[in-house]
Amino acid sequence: MGIVNVTPDSFSDGGLFVGVEDAVAHGAHLADEGADIVDVGGESTRPGADDVAVREELDRVVPVIEGLCRARPDVVVSVDTRRAIVAEEAIDAGARIVNDVSGGRDASMLGAVARTGAGMVLMHMLGDPRTMQDDPRYGDVVAEVHEYLRGRVEAALFAGVVPEQLAVDPGIGFGKTLEHNVALLHSLHRFGDLDAAVMVGASRKGFLGALTGVEDAASRLEGSLAAAVVAALGGADVVRVHDVAPTVRAVAVADAVRRGGM
Ligand code: HH2
Numbered sequence: 001m002g003i004v005n006v007t008p009d010s011f012s013d014g015g016l017f018v019g020v021e022d023a024v025a026h027g028a029h030l031a032d033e034g035a036d037i038v039d040v041g042g043e044s045t046r047p048g049a050d051d052v053a054v055r056e057e058l059d060r061v062v063p064v065i066e067g068l069c070r071a072r073p074d075v076v077v078s079v080d081t082r083r084a085i086v087a088e089e090a091i092d093a094g095a096r097i098v099n100d101v102s103g104g105r106d107a108s109m110l111g112a113v114a115r116t117g118a119g120m121v122l123m124h125m126l127g128d129p130r131t132m133q134d135d136p137r138y139g140d141v142v143a144e145v146h147e148y149l150r151g152r153v154e155a156a157l158f159a160g161v162v163p164e165q166l167a168v169d170p171g172i173g174f175g176k177t178l179e180h181n182v183a184l185l186h187s188l189h190r191f192g193d194l195d196a197a198v199m200v201g202a203s204r205k206g207f208l209g210a211l212t213g214v215e216d217a218a219s220r221l222e223g224s225l226a227a228a229v230v231a232a233l234g235g236a237d238v239v240r241v242h243d244v245a246p247t248v249r250a251v252a253v254a255d256a257v258r259r260g261g262m
Contacts, residue, residue: 001035001036001037001038001039001078001199001238001239001240001241002027002030002031002033002035002037002038002039002241002242002244003030003039003041003203003240003241003242004017004023004026004027004030004038004039004040004041004064004068005017005041005044006018006023006040006041006042006060006061006064007041007042007043007044007052007060009044009046009049010041010044010046011044011046011204011206011217012203012204012217012218012220012242013218013242014044018060020063020064020067021067023040023064023067023068024064024067024068024071027040027064027068027072027075027077028068028071028072028075030244031072031074031075033244033245033248034244034245034248035075035244035248036075036076037075037076037077037078037097037238038068038075038076038077038078039077039078039079039080039099039240040061040064040065040068040077040078040079040080040090040095041061041079041080041081041099042056042057042058042059042060042061042080042081042086043057043080043081043082044129045101045125045129045174046129047129047132047133047173047206048129048130048133049129049130050130054083054085054086057081057083057086058085058086058089061079061081061086061090062089062090062093065077065079065090065093065094065095066093066094068094069093069094069095070094076096076097077094077095077096077097078095078096078097078098078099078119078121079091079095079097079098079099080099080101081098081099081100082100082101082102082105082106082109083106083109084106084107084108084109084111084112085108087100087109087112087113087118088112088116091116091118095118096118096119097118097119097120097121097165098113098118098119098120098121099120099121099123099240100120100121100122100123101123101125101171101174102123102125102128103122103123103124103125103148103149103152104120104122104152104155104156110155110156110159110160110161111159111160113156113159113161114156114159114160114161114162115160117162117165118165119162119165119166119167120156120161120165120166120167121167121168121169121199122149122152122153122156122166122167122168122169122196123168123169123170123171123174123199123201124145124148124149124169124170124171124174125171125174125175126174126175126176127175129174132174132175133175136175136176136177136180138180141176141180141183141184142183142184142187142190145170145171145184146190146191146194149168149170149191149194149196150194152168153166153168153194153195153196163195163196166195166196166197167196167197167198167199167237167238168191168194168196168197168198168199169198169199169200169201169240170184170188170191170200171201172184172185172200172201172202172205172207172227173201173202173205173206173207176207178207178210178211181202181205181207182207185200185202185227185230185231185234186234187234188200188230188231188234188235188236189234189235191235192235197237197238198235198236198237198238199236199237199238199239199240200227200228200231200236200238200239200240201239201240201241202224202227202228202231202239203220203224203227203228203239203240203241203242203243203247204217204218204220204223204224204242205217205220208220208223208224208227209223211223218242221243221246224241224242224243224247225243225246225247225250228241228247228250228251228254229250229251229253229254232251232254232255232258233254233257233258235258239251
């Protein structure tokens with residue numbers, strides 16, 4: 001999954017693709033580089049980010065989704081949103097997956113996704129982006145995130161979301177310390193029993209900067225590739241990344257090893 005952030009303030013690429021044409025061209029470029037899914041988001045969820053008005057979020061993502069679906073009908077487009085209203089309009093515009101970092105907390109979200117038959121990513125986040133990195137604590141982070149996602153899968157299925165269309169994501173960096181992120185990647189295989197695909201988004205994130213000593217987020221390629229390979233070996237079905245071409249090549253090796261041959 002390649003990332004298109006139509007935001008002025010995303011942590012590693014904010015402001016680069018705020019114009020519709022630039023964002024559509026970037027999404028098409030990620031598809032050319034080998035992304036099977038292109039994720040379009042209009043709200044930064046970096047630690048400390050403020051909420052975006054609904055109208056603003058719609059104005060950012062809907063024209064880009066329409067443009068991308070028109071330009072590249074072969075690409076699966078997902079919308080990165082916590083709001084049911086944005087999800088619905090994005091699906092009308094051509095999106096086929098809703099990527100919800102809040103795990104479907106908006107009371108109307110699961111029903112909206114179920115009605116459309118769209119795919120859904122349920123991610124774990126502790127609290128909300130404004131406060132999630134203020135001293136996050138868990139007794140056993142892997143067990144607690146697993147239990148949370150189990151409950152969200154159950155809620156989604158109860159609401160009528162198609163089981164084959166579900167993915168879970170432990171939410172690297174969303175209310176987690178360096179140790180929590182490493183523990184979740186180390187034990188990723190444990191999320192394989194949730195009857196859902198497993199997705200991981202570690203690309204360019206702060207814990208990679210801490211582990212590698214690379215401060216500039218856009219320069220964290222090696223750390224991001226290592227995390228994608230680790231995730232693939234741990235059973236991830238989808239990795240959400242900024243740097244698509246190098247990730248496709250790195251994950252091709254990891255996938256072959258995981259399968260034990262070609
Ligand atoms: N991470 C980000 C946004 N959406 N969705 C899922 N499912 N998993 C993730 O790990 C995830 C996500 C944050 O990264 P990014 O979009 O690059 O930054 P920002 O939130 O600042 O726009």
